[in-house]
Amino acid sequence: MIAQGLKLAISGVLIGVAAALALGRILSGFLYGVSPTDPLTIVGVAVVLTLVALLASYLPATQAMRVDPMVALRYE
Secondary structure, three states: OHHHHHHHHHHHHHHHHHHHHHOHHHHHHHOOOOOOOOHHHHHHHHHHHHHHHHHHHHHHHHHHHHOOHHHHHHHO
16 A cells, blocks of 8 residues: 555656756746756655655555454445
């Protein structure tokens, strides 16, 4: 469950980084104090988004692990 969430998150981050690099010149008017291709900013945002996705996958996975399979099957 966590691996599926991370696969989606990493693919989204890669697409987002590619789009940010491609559209950097267009968006440069909105950026103050940082260049459109600043590696520290791009890596920092990618790491933060990946950690948020990991947390968003981890919390439901731990709740699902606590459920007894027999109780879940009996409920359905």
